Amino acid sequence: xxxxxxxxxxxxxxxxxxxxxxxxxxxxxxxxxxxxxxxxxxxxxxxxxxxxxxxxxxxxxxxxxxxxxxxxxxxxxxxxxxxxxxxxxxxxxxxxxxxxxxxxxxxxxxxxxxxxxxxxxxxxxxxxxxxxxxxxxxxxxxxxxxxxxxxxxxxxxxxxxxxxxxxxxxxxxxxxxxxxxxxxxxxxxxxx
Amino acid sequence: xxxxxxxxxxxxxxxxxxxxxxxxxxxxxxxxxxxxxxxxxxxxxxxxxxxxxxxxxxxxxxxxxxxxxxxxxxxxxxxxxxxxxxxxxxxxxxxxxxxxxxxxxxxxxxxxxxxxxxxxxxxxxxxxxxxxxxxxxxxxxxxxxxxxxxxxxxxxxxxxxxxxxxxxxxxxxxxxxxxxxxxxxxxxxxxxxxxxxxxxxxxxxxxxxxxxxxxxxxxxxxxxxxxxxxxxxxxxxxxxxx
Amino acid sequence: xxxxxxxxxxxxxxxxxxxxxxxxxxxxxxxxxxxxxxxxxxxxxxxxxxxxxxxxxxxxxxxxxxxxxxxxxxxxxxxxxxxxxxxxxxxxxxxxxxxxxxxxxxxxxxxxxxxxxxxxxxxxxxxxxxxxxxxxxxxxxxxxxxxxxxxxxxxxxxxxxxxxxxxxxxxxxxxxxxxxxxxxxxxxxxxxxxxxxxxxxxxxxxxxxxxxxxxxxxxxxxxxxxxxxxxxxxxxxxxxxxxxxxxxxxxxxxxxxxxxxxxxxxxxxxxxxxxxxxxxxxxxxxxxxxxxxxxxxxxxxxxxxxxxxxxxxxxxxxxxxxxxxxxxxxxxxxxxxxxxxxxxxxxxxxxxxxxxxxxxxxxxxxxxxxxxxxxxxxxxxxxxxxxxxxxxxxxxxxxxxxxxxxxxxxxxxxxxxxxxxxxxxxxxxxxxxxxxxxxxxxxxxxxxxxxxxxxxxxxx
Numbered sequence: 001x002x003x004x005x006x007x008x009x010x011x012x013x014x015x016x017x018x019x020x021x022x023x024x025x026x027x028x029x030x031x032x033x034x035x036x037x038x039x040x041x042x043x044x045x046x047x048x049x050x051x052x053x054x055x056x057x058x059x060x061x062x063x064x065x066x067x068x069x070x071x072x073x074x075x076x077x078x079x080x081x082x083x084x085x086x087x088x089x090x091x092x093x094x095x096x097x098x099x100x101x102x103x104x105x106x107x108x109x110x111x112x113x114x115x116x117x118x119x120x121x122x123x124x125x126x127x128x129x130x131x132x133x134x135x136x137x138x139x140x141x142x143x144x145x146x147x148x149x150x151x152x153x154x155x156x157x158x159x160x161x162x163x164x165x166x167x168x169x170x171x172x173x174x175x176x177x178x179x180x181x182x183x184x185x186x187x188x189x190x191x192x
Numbered sequence: 193x194x195x196x197x198x199x200x201x202x203x204x205x206x207x208x209x210x211x212x213x214x215x216x217x218x219x220x221x222x223x224x225x226x227x228x229x230x231x232x233x234x235x236x237x238x239x240x241x242x243x244x245x246x247x248x249x250x251x252x253x254x255x256x257x258x259x260x261x262x263x264x265x266x267x268x269x270x271x272x273x274x275x276x277x278x279x280x281x282x283x284x285x286x287x288x289x290x291x292x293x294x295x296x297x298x299x300x301x302x303x304x305x306x307x308x309x310x311x312x313x314x315x316x317x318x319x320x321x322x323x324x325x326x327x328x329x330x331x332x333x334x335x336x337x338x339x340x341x342x343x344x345x346x347x348x349x350x351x352x353x354x355x356x357x358x359x360x361x362x363x364x365x366x367x368x369x370x371x372x373x374x375x376x377x378x379x380x381x382x383x384x385x386x387x388x389x390x391x392x393x394x395x396x397x398x399x400x401x402x403x404x405x406x407x408x409x410x411x412x413x414x415x416x417x418x419x420x421x422x423x424x425x426x427x428x429x430x431x432x433x434x
Numbered sequence: 435x436x437x438x439x440x441x442x443x444x445x446x447x448x449x450x451x452x453x454x455x456x457x458x459x460x461x462x463x464x465x466x467x468x469x470x471x472x473x474x475x476x477x478x479x480x481x482x483x484x485x486x487x488x489x490x491x492x493x494x495x496x497x498x499x500x501x502x503x504x505x506x507x508x509x510x511x512x513x514x515x516x517x518x519x520x521x522x523x524x525x526x527x528x529x530x531x532x533x534x535x536x537x538x539x540x541x542x543x544x545x546x547x548x549x550x551x552x553x554x555x556x557x558x559x560x561x562x563x564x565x566x567x568x569x570x571x572x573x574x575x576x577x578x579x580x581x582x583x584x585x586x587x588x589x590x591x592x593x594x595x596x597x598x599x600x601x602x603x604x605x606x607x608x609x610x611x612x613x614x615x616x617x618x619x620x621x622x623x624x625x626x627x628x629x630x631x632x633x634x635x636x637x638x639x640x641x642x643x644x645x646x647x648x649x650x651x652x653x654x655x656x657x658x659x660x661x662x663x664x665x666x667x668x669x670x671x672x673x674x675x676x677x678x679x680x681x682x683x684x685x686x687x688x689x690x691x692x693x694x695x696x697x698x699x700x701x702x703x704x705x706x707x708x709x710x711x712x713x714x715x716x717x718x719x720x721x722x723x724x725x726x727x728x729x730x731x732x733x734x735x736x737x738x739x740x741x742x743x744x745x746x747x748x749x750x751x752x753x754x755x756x757x758x759x760x761x762x763x764x765x766x767x768x769x770x771x772x773x774x775x776x777x778x779x780x781x782x783x784x785x786x787x788x789x790x791x792x793x794x795x796x797x798x799x800x801x802x803x804x805x806x807x808x809x810x811x812x813x814x815x816x817x818x819x820x821x822x823x824x825x826x827x828x829x830x831x832x833x834x835x836x837x838x839x840x841x842x843x844x845x846x847x848x849x850x851x852x853x854x855x856x857x858x859x860x861x862x863x864x865x866x867x868x869x870x871x872x873x874x875x876x877x878x879x880x881x882x883x884x885x886x887x888x889x890x891x892x893x894x
Contacts, residue, residue, distance in 0.1 A: 002517070003517040003518060003519040003523060003721075004517040006519055007501075007517055007519055007673065007719070007721045007725060008498045008501070008502070010721070010725035010726070010728075010729075011497045011498040011501075011673075011725050011728060012498050013729065014725055014726070014728040014729030015494065015495055015496070015497055015498065015728055016494065016495045016731070016734065017495060018492075018495045018496055019488075019491040019492050019494075019495040019496075020488075020492060021488075021489065021492040021678055022485055022488045022489060022492075024679075024681050024682075024684075025478075025481070025482075025485055025684075025685070027477075027478045027481075040698055043697075043698065044697065044698070044699075044701055045701070090662055090663055091629050091663055094625075094629060109688075109698060110688075110698035110699040111698070111699075112699050112703065122662070123658070123661075123662040123710060124658070124659070124662035124663055127655045127658045127659050127662060127702075128659065128662075128663075144684070144688065145683065145684040145685075145687050145688050145699075146681070146684035146685075148684075149680060149681040149683060149684045150681065154642070154645060154647060154680045154683075154705045154707065155507075155511070155645040155646070155647060155680070155707050157707075158511070158707050158708030158709075158710075159704070159705065159706055159707065159708070159710075160704075160705045161658070161702060161703065161704045161705065162687075162699065162702070162703040163701065163702060164698070164699050164700070164701045164702075164703075165701040166701065167653070167654055167655040167701065167702075168653050168654065168701060169569045169570075169617060169653060169654050170586075170653075170695070171568070171569040171570035171573065171586065171587070171588055172569070172573075172588070172593050172596050172613035172616055172617065173461070173592060173593045173596075173613060174461055174464065174465070174586070174589070175593070175613040175614075177613050177614050177617040179617070179618070179621065180569060180617060180620075180621060180653070180654035180655065180656070181567070181621055181624060181625070181628070181654050181655050181656050181659050182654070182655035182658070182659060182702075183655075199882055201836070201842070201846075202875075203882065204846075204881055204882045204883060205846045205849075205850060205881050205882075206850075206875040206876075206877070206878065207875065207878070208878050208880060208881055208882040208884075208885050209878075211882035211885075212882065212885060215886075215890070227882075227886050227890070227891075229839070229883060229886070229887070229891070230839040231839070232835070232836045232837070232838075232839055232842040233836040233842070235833070235836060237829075237832060238829045238832055238833045238836075239809075239813075240790065240809065240812070241786075241812065241816075241825065241829055242785075242786075242812035242813050242814075242815055242816035243813075243816055243826065243829040243830070243833065244813050245833075246829045246830050246832065246833030246834075247833055247836070248833070248837075249833055249834065249836065249837020249838075250833065250836035250837050252837065253836070253837055253839070319789065319790070319791035319792055319793070320790070320791075320792075322792075323791070323792035323793070323795075323796060324792060330792075330793070330796050331470065332470070332748065332793055332796035332797045333480065333796055334473050334474055334476070334479040334480055335480060358463070361750055362750045362789050362791035362793070364750065364789060365789065366788070366789025366790065366791070367789075369786070369788070369789050370867075370868060371867040371868055372442055372786060372867075373441070373442045373445065373751070373786070373787060374442070374446070374867040374868075374870060374871075375442070375445055375446035375449045376442075376445045376446075376449065376751055376754055376755055376787075377789075378870070378871045378872065379449055379452070379455065379754050380750050380751075380754065380789075381872075383459070383754075405875055406872065408873070408875065409868070409871075409872030409873045409874065409875070410871065410872050412873040413871060413872055413873050
């Protein structure tokens with residue numbers, strides 16, 4: 001008998017009678033989505049900013065990332081200075097200073113932003129960059145995780161990730177440190 | 193309403209004042225109470241040590257002793273819980289088992305007490321009563337707040353109830369745990385006492401004498417002025433020992 | 435064979451450093467308090483716990499079919515699925531993958547399953563340099579220790595000690611213990627490892643039966659850094675980690691991080707369904723005793739565990755004795771009900787390392803009745819575990835006394851008499867564990883029965 005067969009046989013011998021799978025719950029979410037998203041992201045170590053137009057984003061870049069050598073932008077409206085298509089191997093992204101991505105959905109309750117593979121170009125991009133900016137349309141904000149899972153196809157892209165803040169750790173005496181392996185900051189622009 | 197009084201073995205032997213206070217409280221509330229003299233123990237010490245089977249004799253005796261009653265009331269959350277889970281199955285025709293505080297709030301629905309206790313008091317939430325019987329909302333659960341023992345204590349005139357930093361942390365008694373895991377048990381007890389001490393209590397009370405016995409053992413070894421009293425004694429208006 | 439130390443002995447040892455024990459307790463209590471604040475914000479918290487528990491009920495009752503569904507979808511998506519009936523087979527699968535792909539360097543993110551299987555040792559013996567990339571895991575790997583907590587592996591170490599470890603292994607400044615500085619040093623060190631790695635090993639938080647994908651949660655982003663740069667991704671998953679539908683993640687993700695650390699969600703929640711173009715993804719499904727536990731009706735629910743660690747943070751014994759006192763891959767309350775199923779003799783004292791206070795069951799996001807299972811393991815251990823002659827004798831004797839009212843009264847009288855007349859040194863001897871730090875209760879003049887006979891029992 002293969003291991004697979006013996007494991008399955010053991011389960012069949014040992015499992016209890018079938019118990020029902022509960023229906024998917026719907027828990028309505030009443031809070032102000034933008035405000036709640038901002039608070040949630042702050043708790044996760046990130047910062048949310050409201051932007052009326054893409055000019056607000058470019059102004060911000062001008063102030064904070066003027067001298068950055070490698071900025072990758074996957075937003076058509078905001079320009080970077082490094083073409084991600086130049087990198088065949090994700091290791092070539094090692095020195096990316098800033099990645100600018102467009103989020104598909106945002107969840108107010110925990111500031112999780114859904115980024116499917118097609119919005120990343122390289123799966124590694126939002127992790128290897130020193131800083132991360134995500135642009136998210138306000139009308140893509142949802143209340144909680146139940147709502148977002150009814151709208152996304154997790155299987156479709158091959159990979160997708162909820163990012164809810166910068167890379168962080170508290171493994172040394174529970175002291176929060178931002179910038180463990182990945183981005184040292186995450187800024188989300190909530191776009192009108 | 194015929195109420196049988198169940199007094200845990202160690203209370204019967206070492207803390208008769210708690211038992212007397214329980215009896216008097218019930219009598220004052222107009223309840224007809226009897227105490228079957230052939231009772232011993234619920235068998236919990238054996239069962240919690242992994243020897244449920246050796247507690248069987250005690251369980252049988254318990255069932256026999258209380259068969260004739262409508263209610264059995266016991267001044268210990270832990271013993272009540274054990275008997276509820278392992279002796280009485282809440283079947284039709286069996287007596288209904290209650291811990292003293294829940295009997296007073298839920299069955300007797302006591303609204304007032306004629307007692308006074310002008311001291312600073314810390315309430316120790318004993319785990320089995322708290323989480324097993326649901327005497328109060330455990331701090332882990334996100335449900336509406338309630339607290340039956342506290343509700344009763346608040347009826348006592350001039351009582352000064354303190355807020356603890358950890359309102360329902362275990363004291364470390366745990367039956368034979370107190371002996372087999374002596375080091376942890378003692379540390380847990382000391383930590384609990386410190387919380388009460390920091391609030392400046394004169395008396396630590398609770399609905400389980402076993403936890404209080406453990407805390408008292410530590411307090412007396414330390415020659416601390418803090419006293420322990422079973423909640424029934426305070427509700428019954430008794431003075432702390434001098 | 436040397437007997438494993440009892441939990442009580444290991445705990446007593448840890449408690450000798452009372453300042454450290456107190457610090458450990460306070461640190462974890464703080465995490466528990468953050469969990470409370472976070473859970474409080476979800477009005478449907480208790481409903482979510484119930485749902486999470488019920489979904490797992492379904493999973494355990496339908497595990498074979500869900501596994502097959504999962505495997506079929508995963509294979510169709512280009513994931514190679516392997517089955518391992520025990521730790522040995524799991525480790526051999528990993529080794530074979532590494533050999534077949536000529537992997538030289540590999541990075542690993544946190545996986546309690548690989549700890550359970552002893553994968554690091556196994557691979558190190560074969561000459562591989564396994565680099566743990568979770569900061570806490572890297573610290574204890576340098577320190578040649580195992581995790582003392584499943585979520586916070588290095589929670590037993592103080593920053594000063596970590597500073598010393600980093601000074602030795604990473605050349606940080608002697609005496610430097612600023613967490614920010616130390617984390618930065620680890621970041622620079624591990625970035626190189628990520629860039630160089632050919633293979634990345636991760637655990638799995640959830641496997642999704644309907645889609646054949648799996649989810650990995652981290653805060654550091656180390657699982658993603660590893661897998662997205664390396665050519666080979668090996669994911670190791672216990673068979674109980676399945677959930678039926680992707681949408682069930684809505685329930686679990688709202689509970690997991692809140693229960694674990696009080697965060698609303700981990701900063702990274704990655705959903706893997708296909709390997710990158712031209713790269714390889716393997717998924718190893720591991721039994722290693724899980725199907726046996728499935729067959730134990732009283733203990734089956736322990737398989738619902740989603741490894742949040744909340745039961746450890748709340749446990750007053752764990753907090754004061756630390757994870758190592760359990761001598762078990764998964765320590766704390768949940769470990770105390772899982773481990774006896776793996777090795778009853780080795781772990782026979784764990785179910786007794788509890789006052790049965792029940793706090794573990796009340797924080798558990800999937801509502802495992804942990805304290806009830808501790809009680810039930812005790813009953814099993816006294817029958818099937820290592821013999822404990824004197825305890826058994828005492829309990830049998832106690833049981834006899836308690837079943838005979840007159841004997842009970844007589845014994846009580848004798849005990850009370852001897853306590854009241856014995857000299858102190860006789861009572862408080864080295865065999866009296868109660869009396870080491872505690873007084874025995876004062877012996878009252880009369881028992882309640884004596885009083886009752888005198889004052890109430892007129893008619894009888």
